[in-house]
Amino acid sequence: MSAPRIMVGVSGGVDSSVAAWRLVQQGEPVAGLFMQNWADDGSGECRAEDDRRDAVAVCGLLGIPFHFRDFSSEYWNGVFEHFLAEYAAGRTPNPDVLCNREVKFKHFLDAARELGAERIATGHYARIAREGNQWLLLRGADRSKDQSYFLHQLGQAQLSATLFPIGDLNKSDLRRMARDANLPTHAKKDSTGICFIGERDFREFLGQYLPARQGRIVDPDGAEIAEHPGVFYFTLGQREGLNIGGVRGRPAAPWYVVGKDVASNTLYVDQDRESPWLMSTELVSENAHWIAGAPPAARFECTAQTRYRQPDEACTVQVRDDGSLHVRFPTPQRAVTPGQSLVLYQGDVCLGGAVIAATDAPLEQRLRPTPSPFEVSAA
Incomplete structure (x- = not known):
């Protein structure tokens, strides 16, 4: 054959x-x-x-x-x-x-x-x-x-x-x-998530490789709200899994993750889904990858997604000397998360992207060691 x-x-x-x-x-x-x-x-x-x-x-x-x-x-x-x-x-x-x-x-x-x-x-x-x-x-x-x-x-x-x-x-x-076509998979449910985790509990799986420590859940002012089972398990904007019951003196409203401090094993939460602590208008990335082999310009406007299935967001991209990006959004973005991918588009054309390194969200700036990644020179 x-x-x-x-x-x-x-x-x-x-x-x-x-x-x-x-x-x-x-x-x-x-x-x-x-x-x-x-x-x-x-x-x-x-x-x-x-x-x-x-x-x-x-x-x-x-x-x-x-x-x-x-x-x-x-x-x-x-x-x-x-x-x-x-x-x-x-x-x-x-x-x-x-x-x-x-x-x-x-x-x-x-x-x-x-x-x-x-x-x-x-x-x-x-x-x-x-x-x-x-x-x-x-x-x-x-x-x-x-x-x-x-x-x-x-x-x-x-x-x-x-x-x-x-x-x-x-x-x-x-x-x-x-x-x-009578394909045997015609009614098969779409797979979701990551195969190595499957249907099992994410925390239980991750705990096999990253032993977690209990720590404090606090509000942005530092007032203790509850305890968490491990700071690794949570991401910005998350609501589920916090298991925060009624808190004396606080409204009976959901809590959202607005920050993490791995060094002190502290999780920060707020009760406003659109909390100002979650909002950012700028980010810096790691080195960018360009599908064409090079960026369209040293500075250009396009749209971006900072998470999958997010609506396009207008932005201005500055390519820096070291190949990283400084991206500015005219409207505040919710829960832009370091480690996730920034992906850039011109219409239907995907230009490339990069891993998000840092944002100007207020809590992230407060917790960040100096110097600021926003101070690196641009091309």
Whole structure:
């Protein structure tokens, strides 16, 4: 059998199943490859074996070869160790961004080429276009499912070797296609969260790797409100899981996380969802990645997302001498979180992005050691 021209990453989900089906319908020489990214830890919570069986069934129905690769050690080294280090530092990481860069569009691409394929395809809701010699990453047509946010670390080499066969579809149309094609995954529930956590309790899982200490929950003035089970477990803006009952002298209203101090093991909360302690108008990032290979200018205006599925927010971007960014928003932003990804857009075109390093939120500024990261010179 001749080598397939396109290797589809089959995950056992409906999205990758339809991606493979559409390529087969187009007459492309296709094979499927299932990636195992997490070693079974004995908990029974990661559904990798069920997903693998579904991927085999899809490939069998489509009459295409099935391949398997275990990338669990690569995932541990390239994604999970960083995930733990970020939580230990009091930040909130986004492992999906790293997984795409380090595993799906590096090790998977290498494995596909070793098997003779020229290109890879995945079930991501995103699109790729070409303008002259430039490859562009575009949002998926279904904005509610668009995954370009998680793909912003890709570059020209990866985009030139990648297909997103479902990027032009709405999810409802994709489900209908899967049902009409009798794909065994047509009614399968979408996976949520991170495979290595699965359906188990996040705190219990993280506590296996980062032993947590109880500490104080205080308001921004330092008045003690309650105790927390571990400062790592919380992120800015969070309401759930605080377990703060009625507090004498305080309204019977929900509490929100407005700050964390890992050094003192202190969690800061406020009862206003739009608390001024949560608001920022500026951020600085780590070194930025540009899909085109370079920024559009040293200073430019665009839109940004500081979290997945957030509406576009207008901003001004200043590229600094060290490759980091200083970003200003004309309207205050709620709960911009260090460790999360800032992703930049011009219309539907994803420009790239960077990890958020710091913001000018009042509580963060109060807790921050000097010097301020906002004082670095700009290009």
